[in-house]
Amino acid sequence: MFKVDRSTIHFIIFLWRCLLINDLMINEQIRDKQVRVIDDKGGQLGIMSAKEAQRLARERNLDLVKISPKAKPPVCKIIDYGKFRYEQAKRQKEAKKKQNIISVKEVRLSPNIEQHDIDTKMKHAKKFLNNGDKVKVSVRFRGRELAHTGVGREILLKFAEGLTDIAEIEKYPKMEGRSMVMFMTQKK
Numbered sequence: 001m002f003k004v005d006r007s008t009i010h011f012i013i014f015l016w017r018c019l020l021i022n023d024l025m026i027n028e029q030i031r032d033k034q035v036r037v038i039d040d041k042g043g044q045l046g047i048m049s050a051k052e053a054q055r056l057a058r059e060r061n062l063d064l065v066k067i068s069p070k071a072k073p074p075v076c077k078i079i080d081y082g083k084f085r086y087e088q089a090k091r092q093k094e095a096k097k098k099q100n101i102i103s104v105k106e107v108r109l110s111p112n113i114e115q116h117d118i119d120t121k122m123k124h125a126k127k128f129l130n131n132g133d134k135v136k137v138s139v140r141f142r143g144r145e146l147a148h149t150g151v152g153r154e155i156l157l158k159f160a161e162g163l164t165d166i167a168e169i170e171k172y173p174k175m176e177g178r179s180m181v182m183f184m185t186q187k188k
Contacts, residue, residue, distance in 0.1 A: 024065055024066060024067070025065070025066040025069065026063050026064065026065050026066070026081055027054060027057070027063055027064050028054070029066075030050045030053075030054070030064060030066050030074075030076060031050070032050050032066075032073065032074050033049060033050065034047055034048070034049060034050075034073045035047070035048065035049075035050050035053055035066070035073055035074050035075070035076045036071070036073050036074070036075045036076065037053045037056070037064075037076050037077075037078065038067075038075065038076070038077045038078070039056075039077075039078050040060065040062060040077075040078050040079055040080075045078075047073055050064075050076075053076055053078070056078060057078045060078060062078050062079055062080050062081075063078070063079060063080065063081035064076050064077075064078055065077050065078075065079055065081055065084065100132075102132065102133060102134055103133050103134070104133065104134045104135070104136050104183075105125075105128040105133045105134070105135055105136070106135075106136045106137075106138060107121050107124055107125050107128075107135060107136070107137045107138070108138050108139075108140060109121060109137065109138065109139045109140075109152075109155055109156070109159065110139065110140060111139060111141060111145045111148060111151045111152050111155065112145075113155065118155070118158070118159060118162070119162075121159070122159065122162050122163060125137065125159075125163060125167070125184070126163065126166060126167075129163070129166055129167050129184070129185070129186045130166070130186070132186065134170065134183060134184070134185050135167070135183070135184045135185075136181060136182075136183055137156055137159055137160075137181070137182045137183075137184060138179045138180065138181045138182075139152035139155055139156060139179065139180045140178060140179050141178050141179065141180070142178070146178065149175060149180060152173070152180040153173050153180060156173045156180060156182045157173065159182075160182065160184060163184065166186060166187060167184045167185065167186055167187060168184065168185060168186075168187050169182060169183070169184055170183040170184060170185045171183040
């Protein structure tokens with residue numbers, strides 16, 4: 001069998017923290033000469049050397065974490081790093097839940113589309129808008145149709161006119177390559 005002493009375990013833990021957690025510097029990773037230290041209760045301990053701050057953290061069985069590396073001198077806090085990371089992940093998860101993601105749905109038309117087909121596409125666009133999505137309405141020109149972009153503009157504006165009760169034009173019709181594109185959003 002092979003024996004592992006206490007210093008080896010501490011070294012392995014240190015390496016693990018260095019490899020997995022590289023966004024914030026902790027304990028021995030802090031190489032600054034002077035740091036401003038905040039204790040675990042939020043009180044200012046003042047400016048001291050990094051070695052002294054690490055000693056204080058070790059005495060309290062906590063970690064020294066560099067919170068604000070760009071400050072002069074850098075700000076370090078004496079906290080339980082595992083608990084800090086857990087709370088940080090929890091906050092990020094909460095923020096993600098509250099985030100409103102708006103997706104863009106596309107409705108494609110052609111320059112020689114009939115009114116019934118436009119009505120069908122309007123129904124689809126209404127459904128998308130009522131779900132809170134943005135709608136990208138595009139008219140694709142092929143071959144000689146590219147010479148008649150005015151027809152495409154008229155179709156897009158007629159489409160927008162049919163949806164004026166629930167939608168407004170965010171970005172007016174504009175040529176992008178072989179397509180003319182218009183963006184619509186739900187009225188507020």
